[in-house]
Every structure is written in C-alpha cells, then in structure tokens.
C-alpha cells in the first residue's frame with residue numbers, strides 16, 4: 050500500500066512532511082542566498098546532499114504507507130520542536146537573547162531592514178537563525194565594540210574557503226597573536242604616501258570609466274568601474290603601469306582569485322594562479338605598496354605569506370569592496386544630484402566629497418562584522434553558547450534614528466563634524482581595523498570630484514536593491530545617464 054492509498058489522511062500527512070523542506074527550498078531559492086552559496090562550495094554541496102537525501106527518503110516513504118505514516122509523525126515532532134524554538138522567549142531561563150530561532154527564515158535574504166526591525170522588536174541584542182546556524186545579533190555600536198573587545202580570545206572570524214590557499218592563513222582570520230605581526234606588516238605596506246602619489250592615476254582611470262559610462266548609458270555603472278578599479282589598485286599595490294601588457298596579465302590572474310570564480314576552479318588551478326602571480330611579481334621591479342614594505346622590512350616583502358595576503362586583499366577589498374562603494378556613490382548621487390551642484394559651488398570641495406563618501410558608507414556597502422564563538426560567552430546578562438555566530442549589524446547601527454535623524458535620507462551634511470565614537474564604524478570596530486580606509490576614501494572622493502567636474506547625472510533605470518554574495522547592492526537594472534558639462 051502506498052501513500053496514495055491513504056486518501057485525505059495521506060494528503061494531510063504529506064503537507065506535514067513537506068512543510069519544513071518547502072520552507073527551506075523557498076529560502077534557498079532567494080537570489081541573495083543563491084549568490085552567497087556560490088562562494089561557499091562546501092555548504093552548497095552539503096545542502097545539495099541533504100536535499101537529495103531528504104527527497105530520496107520522501108519518495109521511498111511515499112511507496113510504503115507505514116513508512117509514510119512514520120515520517121509524518123517524525124516531521125510533526127520536528128515542526129513542534131521548531132515552533133518551540135521559534136518563540137522569542139525560547140532559552141530565556143538559560144540566558145539566551147530574545148528572538149526567534151525558526152529555521153531558514155526568509156526575511157534576512159529578502160528584506161534589507163530585517164535586522165533593524167528585529168532590534169526594534171526585541172532590543173539591541175537578539176537571536177535568529179542564519180539559515181540553520183544560531184546567530185546573536187548586536188545593533189548597538191558601543192555594545193558591539195565592547196563585546197568584540199572583551200571576548201576577543203573566545204571569538205574567531207569564520208573563514209572564506211580561500212583561506213586554505215594562503216600560506217599561514219588570511220590575516221583577518223588569524224588568532225590575536227599571529228594577527229598582530231601580520232597586520233603590522235600589511236599596515237606598513239598600505240602606506241598613505243603610495244596612495245597620495247597614485248592619486249593622479251586613480252583620477253585618470255576613474256575619468257576614463259565615467260567617459261565610457263557617459264558614452265553608453267545602457268552599460269551598468271559597475272561594469273565600467275570594476276576594470277578601472279582593478280587597474281588602479283594593481284598599480285597602487287605593486288606599481289604596474291596601467292594598460293601595460295604586464296599589468297593586463299597580472300589583472301587577469303588577480304581576477305581569477307575572485308571567490309565566486311574560485312568556487313568553480315579546481316584547487317590546483319587556484320594554486321597555479323597564485324604561483325604565476327608570485328612569479329610575475331618576483332620578475333619585475335618592485336613598486337607601490339610592495340616597494341614601501343620592502344623599504345622597511347625586506348624579509349616581509351619576500352614572504353609568500355605576506356604576498357598572497359596582498360593578492361587576496363587586492364582582489365576582495367581593493368577591487369570588490371571599492372567597486373561596490375563607487376557603484377553605491379553613483380546610485381546615491383543619481384538619487385540626490387543636487388549634491389554635485391553643491392560640490393561645484395563649495396569652497397571646500399574635498400571636505401564635502403569626503404562627507405558624501407562617508408554618508409554613502411553609512412547607508413550602504415559597510416554592513417556587518419561576523420564572528421563565531423569558540424567558547425560560550427556572557428555579555429550584559431545574556432549568554433551566547435559555543436559555536437554560535439555573532440553579527441555586529443553595522444548597516445542597521447548606522448540607521449538608528451536616535452543617532453542619525455531621518456536615517457534613510459542621504460544627508461552628507463551629517464558628516465560636516467565627525468560623528469561620535471558610538472555612532473559610526475564603516476571600517477571596523479575591533480582590533481581587525483581596515484588598513485585600506487585611506488585608500489578607499491581616496492577612490493570615493495576621486496569619483497565624486499570627477500563626476501562633479503565633468504557631468505550632470507540622472508537615473509536611467511533602476512529596481513529594488515539586491516543581495517549579492519556579501520552585501521546589498523543596487524539593482525542590476527540600475528543605470529545612469531551622464532551628460533558632459535563641457536564640450537568634449
């Protein structure tokens with residue numbers, strides 16, 4: 050006898066059996082989660098394996114009515130247990146923060162205001178499920194800073210899969226002691242003098258990106274900006290001459306290390322790509338950040354552990370994060386074009402451009418700091434068990450109306466005087482502070498000033514914001530029309 054022979058009862062049992070799997074499938078089907086899984090191959094494979102196994106069990110059970118019944122009972126128990134954990138007060142007696150641990154919640158992947166709304170409901174520290182992993186969220190900068198400082202030894206940064214290709218590991222994921230030495234070398238490398246000396250090249254390349262965009266408004270701003278940002282950053286990091294065959298070859302190697310692409314590449318090819326990039330660096334005169342590092346510490350400048358870190362930082366921060374920031378700048382300025390006019394009239398255009406970049410980072414691109422507990426920790430009378438994720442919700446902290454009135458409005462004048470230490474943390478809030486802040490700010494200012502100098506901007510297409518693998522980003526339909534202000 051199969052499940053079909055059970056009639057209406059069998060149908061009802063089917064609903065009970067499929068309830069949780071269907072909810073998982075709906076969440077997994079969201080664009081944001083699909084994009085994220087592209088960079089986490091092991092998780093994606095584990096989910097695919099679990100889905101195939103689950104589907105197999107359901108099909109087999111459907112062929113034998115007693116099994117179907119048993120599966121329905123197990124599923125009903127699982128639903129009851131999940132409903133119990135989904136209560137906001139679940140675990141209160143054990144000191145867990147308030148908030149729902151319902152599995153695979155949909156809203157974090159579809160609603161950019163999810164974390165802020167949860168904080169309004171449950172308070173600044175709450176719990177949720179990051180798909181299936183329990184996660185404590187903190188939507189208060191002072192509490193977030195204090196949590197990261199006090200529990201530093203009990204926290205790890207969950208690594209991206211690329212970590213295994215970096216000798217001795219990627220700096221951000223290191224334990225506090227080795228981190229100190231490695232991040233000091235990198236800070237020495239990312240010298241302000243190199244960035245300042247490279248400004249004319251950054252400006253020239255961004256001008257070229259804007260003129261391409263002006264010539265063809267059907268192109269996505271990101272597509273025009275990304276190649277120039279990679280060229281400029283390759284120059285700043287290693288001194289390559291933009292447009293030279295050496296630079297082109299090196300950029301292609303760096304582009305292959307992008308987490309999204311690396312997923313599809315067998316590990317031996319990633320290792321070969323890293324080795325080719327190191328060979329090319331060894332064969333050419335040192336320049337940029339690498340030369341600045343060699344001037345102070347020759348050993349560090351030869352150390353593959355430092356060099357591979359620099360390759361990945363070039364790929365992920367100096368290319369991906371900076372391109373994200375510049376794309377958001379075009380989006381906010383297309384929404385609020387009057388700021389370009391104000392910039393043209395301003396007696397202090399650099400300061401105003403800086404404020405425009407900081408306001409853009411308040412609203413977008415800088416979103417969260419994530420850690421995982423190695424041990425259970427206590428904080429503010431609450432308990433975060435071992436193995437939980439902890440998310441300091443920077444994007445949502447930056448949208449607290451008691452600190453930034455009318456938080457959704459783009460108002461660079463907020464940054465005419467520096468915000469207090471408890472208000473703003475676009476570049477980190479722990480010992481893992483961003484060593485590229487100066488460089489990122491320079492790119493941002495350069496784009497804003499070049500836009501103001503050369504163009505009037507208007508939106509030519511748009512849609513709702515979308516979740517990329519790491520951050521919310523403007524819609525893929527976002528386009529701008531740039532009208533040149535002076536005859537060519």
Ligand code: HEM
Nearest residue numbers: 220221232366367370374415476477481482483484485489
């Ligand atoms: C829009 C641009 C950028 C933003 C919003 C940004 C933001 C951040 C944040 C929030 C952190 C701390 C992460 C954590 O605590 O887990 C960080 C770390 C870091 N950033 Fe950036 N960043 C940007 C660009 C850059 C650039 C251009 C570089 C290149 C030099 C860079 C290099 C680094 C490094 C090396 C770290 C790790 C530092 C350490 O482990 O000590 N970032 N960044």
